[in-house]
Amino acid sequence: MSDSTRVYSYSAVLMGSPILLKLFAHDEALASRVFRLIKQYEDLLTVNRAQSQVMDINHAAGQHAVAVSSPVYALIKCAKAASLLPQSAFNLAIGPLVKRWRIGFRGDSVPPADEIARLLTLTDPRQVVLNDADESVYLTQPGMEIDLGAIAKGYIADRVRDYLHKEGIAQGLINLGGNVQTLGSPEGGWSIGLKKPFSTAGAMIGALEVANKSVVTSGVYERFFEHNGHLYHHILDPRTGYPLDNELDSVTIISSDSIDGDIWTTLMYGMGVEKGCAALRARPDIEAIFVTRTKEVVLSSAHHYRFTLLDSEYRLTGSTV
Ligand code: FAD
Ligand code: MG
Numbered sequence: 001m002s003d004s005t006r007v008y009s010y011s012a013v014l015m016g017s018p019i020l021l022k023l024f025a026h027d028e029a030l031a032s033r034v035f036r037l038i039k040q041y042e043d044l045l046t047v048n049r050a051q052s053q054v055m056d057i058n059h060a061a062g063q064h065a066v067a068v069s070s071p072v073y074a075l076i077k078c079a080k081a082a083s084l085l086p087q088s089a090f091n092l093a094i095g096p097l098v099k100r101w102r103i104g105f106r107g108d109s110v111p112p113a114d115e116i117a118r119l120l121t122l123t124d125p126r127q128v129v130l131n132d133a134d135e136s137v138y139l140t141q142p143g144m145e146i147d148l149g150a151i152a153k154g155y156i157a158d159r160v161r162d163y164l165h166k167e168g169i170a171q172g173l174i175n176l177g178g179n180v181q182t183l184g185s186p187e188g189g190w191s192i193g194l195k196k197p198f199s200t201a202g203a204m205i206g207a208l209e210v211a212n213k214s215v216v217t218s219g220v221y222e223r224f225f226e227h228n229g230h231l232y233h234h235i236l237d238p239r240t241g242y243p244l245d246n247e248l249d250s251v252t253i254i255s256s257d258s259i260d261g262d263i264w265t266t267l268m269y270g271m272g273v274e275k276g277c278a279a280l281r282a283r284p285d286i287e288a289i290f291v292t293r294t295k296e297v298v299l300s301s302a303h304h305y306r307f308t309l310l311d312s313e314y315r316l317t318g319s320t321v
Helices: 028-045 053-059 070-083 095-101 113-120 152-166 258-280
Strands: 008-014 017-023 128-131 136-139 172-176 179-183 190-195 204-210 214-219 224-227 230-233 248-255 287-292 296-299 306-309 315-318
Touching: 008 028, 017 028, 028 053, 028 070, 028 152, 053 070, 053 136, 070 128, 070 136, 070 152, 070 258, 095 113, 152 172, 152 179, 152 214, 152 258, 179 190, 179 258, 190 214, 190 248, 204 248, 214 258, 248 258, 258 287, 296 306
Parallel strands: 296 315
Antiparallel strands: 008 017, 017 172, 128 136, 172 179, 179 214, 190 204, 204 306, 214 248, 224 230, 248 287, 287 296
């Protein structure tokens, strides 16, 4: 490989996730600046520490509105809009349930049904009141909590892309623990592996080739626990308060912006393969790869990427919708 095509990889752990940056020039200082940028957003948005701008809003639930910085306000506004889409499985106010289940964190357990029912009453996204005039957010009920875990990594991946563009980088890749955003098109495009669910770390079902695209995967195999033979994973159904129960092991979204990928993985989880493919027919800019429990790989379409199946246990099918 000639020096001009050599890829330099930089890694860190932020947001409880492995972070990987790939560049075509050795630039330790740039990598540090990128990781610092991610850390700044983590500090604003995290709900895994006592203090952040989002936690300031949560701490003031039922008491008063909290003015936040413009990026935080814009992201919350976007998350609320996604939550109010018809039949949306996305809910930015899911926080009380996420905190109670603790899936992916120490102390996870199945909550009693009456507790789930009580917590569900604290998750109405319409009770997240936004005020554009002063960019403030008010949670009307005590105990309400915003959780941006299903959208923030996508948003941050896009900010990293913008930052690299501003720095004059034409080709690069950022992977925020399953949330990939790419710049440019190295020879043949960027090759991104599709993880094999419930398998060893490097095992892949297939590979996607993309250019200037985001590839976001959300799966039930990343954060889960088992109890009495039942698997409880971290994508909760806002209608029931329990993990979404359907035929899917993972969903991958290919889109221009990673924030769309992050939102749509959750929406697709709520819809499942058939309804998901039907919904995507109206959105040629958003494409999905569904991986089912019965080892089918369903492509909603494949106009903006190339997919190669690498594991013969899986069957590849196009959307029939
Ligand atoms: P996605 O499927 O995109 O989202 C699932 C996550 O969204 C869940 O984990 C939950 O947080 C939330 N959620 C569940 N159901 C819904 C729903 N129906 N609608 C909307 N949201 C839902 N992890 C750690 O282990 N330690 C940390 O310190 C830590 N800090 C973080 C800080 C930030 C700023 C962010 C963005 C994430 C952090 N995480 C941390 C990871 C976080 O807890 C989630 O696991 C992660 O964001 C899930 O991303 P995903 O793409 O795998 O899943
Ligand atoms: Mg998501």
